[in-house]
Amino acid sequence: MIDEQTARERVVSAADRLFYARGVQAVGMDAVRSESGVSLKRIYALFPSKEDLIVAVLRHRTDRWNAGVTDAVDGAGTPRERLLAVFDFLAGWFREDDFRGCAFINVFGELGGGSDRIAEAVREQKESFRRQVADLVRAAGGPGHLAPQLVLLAEGAQTAAAISRDPDMAGHARAAADTLIRCALDDAGEPAAAA
Known part of the structure; x- marks a missing residue:
């Protein structure tokens, strides 16, 4: 029998894959059981509740997202390159075979209005x-005011790439971010040569 931590990780990873591929509402706990190899009783x-599992999946995704962005930035x-690295991270992600857009936006769209806990995790x-x-x-x-502008570009790129199935949206967002960064930093007194 597997220990509690391993079982938890297997269930969260299985649910994450299933929820992301099919949507939260389309995935029942039996599918999570089959995918994870963990009994329903243990799950x-x-x-x-399924809500507890969804919140755990969202927290798991948050950790993965933070690590991915941090690795790209580091x-x-x-x-300036560190700011643009966020968009390079997106470019790599958008080209993954299983890319289906932002899991947080997807879950919020499905369930955000019906669950305060899920909405809060998002x-x-x-x-x-x-x-x-x-x-x-x-x-930098x-x-x-530059931070929310860059965040909007990143969030918009995720949605646009998912809907259009065009991974080049990351590059378009990066080019727009570069313009915003250049203008903001040059206005703040950064020498142009630092670009």
């Missing part, structure tokens, strides 16, 4: 991303 001991050099992820970008903007010496 319900770990997650007393691999960049200048503060809002927490969006706020976490906004803080990441705001920290990058501050480190940019004005506070």
